[in-house]
Amino acid sequence: MVTSIDVPYLLSTRNYNNIVEALLPSDRIRKISGVSVVYLAVNSENRIVTKFSFIGTIFFLFWYILYFYCTYKAHSEDQTILRTIYNTKLKRYGDDFERIASIIYVTYSMWKVPFRMSGNQVFIQRIVDIDSAIENMGEAVDYNKNAKTALVISIAQLGDFLVRMFCIWLSLENLSVIVPTEKLYQVVYTDALSFVITSHYCFSLIVLRGRYKYINKVLSEIKTRSAWEYKVFVRNKVAPDLEKVQRLQDRIVCEKIKACARIYSMLYKATEAINRMYGTALVLTMLLYLVFIILYMFYFMEATASGLLYDIKKYVDFLICVFWQMSHALSIICANVYFSESITRETKNTSFVIHEIINSDFDSEVNTEAMRLSMQLLHEVPKFTANGLFELNNALLYETRGTTPGTPDRRVIEAIVNDSTSAVSGARSVFTYLVIVLQFVTDRA
Template sequence: MKRYKNIIEAWYLVNYIKSIMGARVLYVKNTIGDDIERRLSYFGLFFFLIWYILYFYCTCISYMEEQTVLRILYDTKLKQYGDYVENIISLHYVLYVMWKVPFDLSGSTVKIQELIDIDKTIESMCEPIDYTRSAFITLLTFTLQLGLSATKMMTLWLILSNFEVAMPFSKMYQIVFVEILVLNVASCYCFYLISIRARYIIVNKVLKKIKNKKSLEQHIFVHETRQGNIQRALQVQEKYVCEKIKTCAKTHSLLYHSTESANKKFGFALAFTMFLCLITIILYLFYLMEATASGLFHNVPRYCEFLAFVFWQIIVAIGVVYVIVYFCELTTAEAKATAIVTHQIINNNFSPVVTSEAMQLSLQLLHQVPVFTARGLYKLDYLIILEGARSVVTFLVMLIQFVTDPPSAL
């Protein structure tokens, strides 16, 4: 298996997949002296123009012909208004993401440089970084993403092929394309969190070795005591243990700043993505409740096909929100574990010099607690899922009242 030297090389194969998807127009590349620079991918630009031109063409056709997938299956009381809301939000989302993903995120030299600086600090502690695993995770992520989108399009095609109507291909492409963009934003953010978490794990691993007295310094101590230089061995041990704790403190500080950069870089994109998912969940849960209440389940084949389409929309939206929050919580938990290991070092039988250095790290950790937010609007933790569920219920009640009130009461 190929051995990669840095994170940029680990993304080498995935970058071609992203270019074919139109998600990579600007990219970063190594130069002489381990510097990185931003470059233009003509290959990615070609596919970017193809997919987005096709999307806007399909959108125009869909708007002019008032194409819909939902109302082929069930004529909702919202009529075309539900489609209008979904289409307007989706169009604005595409206009934003078509700049954010292929240009801003893909060509960001800041976040890549931060990871490279962190890796250099970790390597100074003689700790290996598995870039092969990073390459595998990115490849697996984008493969699953493409597989999910292809499966959804095939499902829609099978559902609509049973009806004696013209299949709205332009509408299907519009739906699947927006979903691919949502998955792109989520996958880019989650992989960045995975990269940060992997480096937090390395820092905690180094500190655990110090706590358990199994680091390289303990081997130096054993070798020197056999020679009879106990005092010298203790001095060497304290010196290198303190240096390693300082390096861990520096690495943790860099990781903290990378989380702050992630909040700024991905913040608004995450807020927009989760808002789009929330609207999708509200609309399609309403369609599900309305169709069930109207007795569509008496027509079993049509109801099953309706459920397949609605569940696809709902499950993907819920899955995106949950995955984002899950990886935020996972990374935050690993970062907080550093404080636990540090306090165990402080409470262990180490010399006053080592204990003092661990106290300095503990003080730093007190002021540098990583928190993932959507541009500071709200925290990305499990509580946001509860708040989202409350919002869904509230808007569902409002929609139900809207369609059930008599005309005279409006």
């Protein structure tokens, strides 16, 4: 029996022993949403194990059976949302393409989300080991942040699903037309699944970024000599054997830098685990919504050019439907890029701090250890990619910035030379294919 969810109670500060316990408050919402057939638990040996959820399985079957029923119903009755407001020149081909693409995406997500992502045993085990190493350095890991973030994300998933359905339904009701309920559910549920995949990915990045911040905090305290080692040994300067005390302090600082190096290596392996887990899902998600942006931009431009804007009531309702799809697609792409970039910035801070330590007046032992960590950072550069096809960074969102006429931009040259920067043309691709579609439809007219 599913009980009510007491949000204030779940958001209250509690004592968690690990990341798995921090995910428990949002676990019930994930099961009700049907995105958690298997869940994670920690055994007596502090190892992550997967367990089967009966409640999660029931809701998983319910939501997916409902989706395929609505898809069949929408196809057999040729239900549409946009064409009830404006009869586009693509006619039913746009809806058919959107339906086929969403079926492929949902079928893949049906296996990926409730079984693989919810039971991401490898990544969570690495986080548990990393947290243990951080706590051995004397740092207390705040699991309440992770718990609140996971809960807010889970509530946001349900909120986005319900609010969007209500807005589109209300706009169609405003036109006094029969609301294609099955088509509405099919479209919104596909977008809800993409939101779930993006939320899983972004939450993993948030967890990882928090661990990088602990490393930077420890190194920053060493750089500013505000770590506890310096506070303790300052009081003992009157000791007769000051040189021995200094060597002991340097040895402890060196051990701390070594510990940071070990944890950084563990974080790098966790980064690779994220890339392996989410690579294919990110490729499909980014590709699907890039195509949707092109499709709905075409709808918008065609409807505006045809004079629909003179019918204010219809045009506003049309914009509501287009706005939801466009904004959802852009938010999915931008969220993936933003959180990937945020970790990259955090890892760069590690390099900045360690080089400041090297360039400061620390003893030779501390400088030697810092140099070793600096060499390690050169070889372990975290990158977030979608199956290696393209890197998730800001270059994915735009091509180049403005340049002085006649002066080649350095990034333009790099884009020509380096094949990996083909993803830089993301914005350009949208407009290129949009023009092709517009010309194709215009020629037919």
